Amino acid sequence: MTRGGTTSPHTGVVVLATTPACGLSCTDGTLLDRLSDQLATLPVREVQVVTPSGGLGADLRGVAKIARTATGAVAVLPGDLVLHTEALSLLLEHPAHDTGALVCRDTAAAPLRPPVRVEGAKVVAAGSSFHLVPEANATFRGLLQAAEADLGVLADIAEELAELADTGRLGPVTPVEAVDLLLVGLVRSGVAVRAATLGPLHADRVTGQISADNALAKLAEVDEAKVKVETAVKHDDGFFATYFVSTWTRHLIKPAATLKLTPNTVTGVSVGLALLSAVWFSAGTPGARLAAAGLLYLSFALDCLDGQLARYTRTFSPLGAWADGMADRLKEYVVYIGLAAGFGGSGIWYLAVAAMILQIVRHAVDYTYAGAAADAARVGALWGRPARSLLESEDARRARGVLGLAQRLERDTAARWLKKIIVLPIGERTALIAITAAGWNARVTFLSLLCWGGVAALYQLCGRIARSAR
Structure with a gap:
């Protein structure tokens, strides 16, 4: 579905609501509702929500289709992402509208926190359950943006990954890793990916109600206004x-x-x-x-x-x-x-x-x-x-x-x-x-x-x- 956001000629958002965690409850309804409300406060062109449609390959082809028809930068993020609005702004409100990824300098990689290596404010290596990252020094936190000039590359990567996933050549990957795989593809294709660092802000993907509650509690511990100044x-x-x-x-x-x-x-x-x-x-x-x-x-x-x-x-x-x-x-x-x-x-x-x-x-x-x-x-x-x-x-x-x-x-x-x-x-x-x-x-x-x-x-x-x- 498509929902118009604040008028802007630059950035569109694709939310991958393809995991059960998107429907977990919070004070604002579901996690997907909360994320939609956050995006409504930012200057995005439109928000398109991709629902489950037949596995990882189908989800990636949906991203590719959107990328091929978009006329501005496109951000892709999972619907089970719990993060500060200011963390979204690090990419979505950046005037350059460049290709970037939200990263944290925490090196404790986990299934929903794939490792990356950052050098000179650029992501130079990215991982998934299938791709290893030597000397990782950060973790990817789920938000990826492709500049308008890189949308063709993003679409090609999404289609190639979809083919590899459908034929089983990527191993037991699931729709949970769609954004992680897209980041891997962009980095390995030579696209310059800016590392938007979280700093004291939080951004975590969740799998169950307990982890969702814990992630929301972590958000409440941070003064976003103070962080924006810092x-x-x-x-x-x-x-x-x-x-x-x-x-x-x-x-x-x-x-x-x-x-x-x-x-x-x-x-x-x-x-x-x-x-x-x-x-x-x-x-x-x-x-x-x-x-x-x-x-x-x-x-x-x-x-x-x-x-x-x-x-x-x-x-x-x-x-x-x-x-x-x-x-x-x-x-x-x-x-x-x-x-x-x-x-x-x-x-x-x-x-x-x-x-x-x-x-x-x-x-x-x-x-x-x-x-x-x-x-x-x-x-x-x-x-x-x-x-x-x-x-x-x-x-x-x-x-x-x-x-x-x-x-x-x-x-x-x-x-x-x-x-x-x-x-x-x-x-x-x-x-x-x-x-x-x-x-x-x-x-x-x-x-x-x-x-x-x-x-x-x-x-x-x-x-x-x-x-x-x-």
């Missing part, structure tokens, strides 16, 4: 941003949203404060430099807040990210000019220009590498999918050389923070500029930027070469 704050940010900015800007997110401030408005105020900072730096006096350092810090704090507000309101976009990045460059280089003007003398301008060129080179290394990697991925997808089999288990892939060492260091907290600090991200640069300019002078600031920035550039270059070689 997840708006980047947890992989730099050291300075994490401990000296986000600790207090998180408390401004809800008031900013209540005031209907847009991320672009906050970015504009941030740019204005940076310009004022540059003006004060140009005065050159100790008091002016101290005031300018404070304004620069506040400018960076608002720069963090605009991203947090964008994630909280889910209004972020590629255009907004580009504008934010351009604003960061503008603010930093204007401050360089202010510092040089306040110090005076021709020699300081050489240092200012050298520091500016170094930052430009560093950003070029990062962005050209990211562009090359994206181009390589697109070419690979166009000229041939990676070899995969839906019948055989995936072999273990072990990290080697420099990248293997880097991945092992990620498990150590101190080493992970050291790696973040050494590349001199925007937060650390802001702190370096503010402290050295307020405590000493512009010459010390530029020399510090050149020394630390040079080490960071060498580290980044070695890392990019190592990744390219792999």
Whole structure:
């Protein structure tokens, strides 16, 4: 059956109500009723419920048929899934409407929690009762979304899996594993699957009334509103941003949203404060430099807040990210000019220009590498999918050389923070500029930027070469 949801041109939802657990009772009727009510609060195009129609093969063919006729992203989830509404939003309200899977960093795999391996926020291996996952570091929690561009691949996979299931070549799999098998197929077909991580939220598939009651009780233990704020704050940010900015800007997110401030408005105020900072730096006096350092810090704090507000309101976009990045460059280089003007003398301008060129080179290394990697991925997808089999288990892939060492260091907290600090991200640069300019002078600031920035550039270059070689 089909039920219209909140008007949206993007996402449609397929609910696989093919297991008896969908009819288990809860305070809102049945689990399927509860899930339907949750989806009604989200901006989805429509909800289609697939009822039992002859086994796993028939269910998968139903998904394939919907995927072939859909005109936007399609999310697939089982009707026995008990989860927070905010967990649904991680995929269904994401502005990218990309291909993704809901995962939990809990590695305790179970029949309804198949193992997956996540690397770089992508699901790179997925399992089922038939497919093994070496070095699994997370579990799949039942919600899968395919971007519009990947719907053809999803339909092909669903039809192939249906044929394998009907002929018994997938072993004793049941309709319970339909979504798990679709995720396996997407990953093995080379589709980039974003890992939408649950964090403190819950999402569990259930089999009986006791497990349903326990899952619902776990939901009640979590404050979804608080979690929404917490997840708006980047947890992989730099050291300075994490401990000296986000600790207090998180408390401004809800008031900013209540005031209907847009991320672009906050970015504009941030740019204005940076310009004022540059003006004060140009005065050159100790008091002016101290005031300018404070304004620069506040400018960076608002720069963090605009991203947090964008994630909280889910209004972020590629255009907004580009504008934010351009604003960061503008603010930093204007401050360089202010510092040089306040110090005076021709020699300081050489240092200012050298520091500016170094930052430009560093950003070029990062962005050209990211562009090359994206181009390589697109070419690979166009000229041939990676070899995969839906019948055989995936072999273990072990990290080697420099990248293997880097991945092992990620498990150590101190080493992970050291790696973040050494590349001199925007937060650390802001702190370096503010402290050295307020405590000493512009010459010390530029020399510090050149020394630390040079080490960071060498580290980044070695890392990019190592990744390219792999």
